[in-house]
Amino acid sequence: MDQDEHRLHASSFGAAAVAYAEHRPDYARAAVRWALRPAPGPRVLDLGAGTGKLTAALVALGAEVVAVEPDPAMLTELRRSLPAVRALPGGAEAIPLPDASVDAVLAGNAMHWFDMAVAGPEIARVLAPGGVLAGLWNVMDDRAEWVARLARVSGSAAVGPRDTSASWRAETAYTHLPKDGTATRFGAPEQAGFPHGQRRTADSLVATLATRAGVLVMPRRERETTLDRIRAFLASRPETAHGEFTLPMLTGVLRVRRL
Template sequence: MDSTPAIHRAAADGYAKGADTYVRGRPDYPPEIDAWLHETLGLTAGSTVLDLGAGTGKFTPRLLATGARVIAVEPVAAMLAKLAATQPGVRTMVGKAEAIPLPDASVDVVVCAQAFHWFATAEALTEIHRVLKPGGRLALVWNMRDARVPWVARMDSIVNEFEGDAPRYYTGAWRKAFPHPGFGAMDERHYANHHTGSPEDVILNRVRSTSFISALPPQKQALVDERLRALIAAEPELRDQAVVTVPYDTAAYCLARLD
């Protein structure tokens, strides 16, 4: 029997239902990430990188652009199918962070983009340590809406009301998994980012792509949509605009395997 932890119900249900919306609603990453992948993580042609919790592959093209060989592991089959369809050169595998289907010391870098908060446990870190080569890197990346902007904070409050017990990056609970044996100190970087497009995509579809929102019953999803549309109508920066910009902060963390 599989003794690894089950996928959180918000991820299993929400992401399976909302894979298409995830593709449309999620922001890209800032250009500074490309230099970080090369200079901090050391990714080059000849490297092997594991995209762990890869989802639909939103971050995967950044990894491919380094020239590295990319392996994508994701527990939600519907999301992995989207990645496989758009990135046929990537080796894809269904799997969990607590039971990675790869040999010991087989990858140079493990990247968790928008994912680590789902499996921020000692068990997952021990498994990540196992598949990393000595001297390899663990990288954690998140795009977070910049709630210092008042209307963004109001948008977040609508979303957060429905989070229940779903793990979230913004709470900082994921940090409790560190320090962990075999990993060095955490290097932390932040980059300004933004998501520009129609309000339907960068606000409504972005929120709909949130796991626990996608898992809501239809009447509650409609309520969230209604409240977001009211926010758009009340905010001068958003009202009657065909194209809007949501500000983001991209956080990038790196830890080295020490032994």
């Protein structure tokens, strides 16, 4: 993906902010706890916070959370659902916080949008010594045969290589961490995956996949064709054709310490 396409995908979510808030899954609580475990204190920045899916989990665990999100529509949804949370406009490349002001920086399904050449020093700047940087990704568990087939039927725009359990490690391990000189400010990366699931119907799963960046930027006719193909597949499967089902997922975590 070239830089222009990357920017287009990264900026696509605001138009679907309400649907994103309704249909995107939360994060496995055990995954959030693991991400935070080495942090030296309770102050957490949710960076690229979107509509607050990860923010809500952090609040539930008792963290002192500041949320930063660049898209105004996503930020509006976050403030609506979590009015007590301090929520600021900003991005990973220009974080509106003082030096060493947080003990952990977490990013839920967002780190792959950061320009780490710029964001890496910014994250290091706001982290206290010994602080934690962690990316969390909700991925479909394609060890289930029907989920693996759904991924193939959906196409990479709706279910990309980072969105399935078989490949998220390779896609995230070393491609979305601070590089070059900034890398010396962080320790060795650690990864872990935590079982998760989301109750869906065929319609609500289609609505979830429709909030993926690759689908949001499609021309209307192509988007409709893609979603119709997914709908037909779900209608053909005994696991998904009738009523509610659990979409098998993992919350994958990539974690590094600030040196």
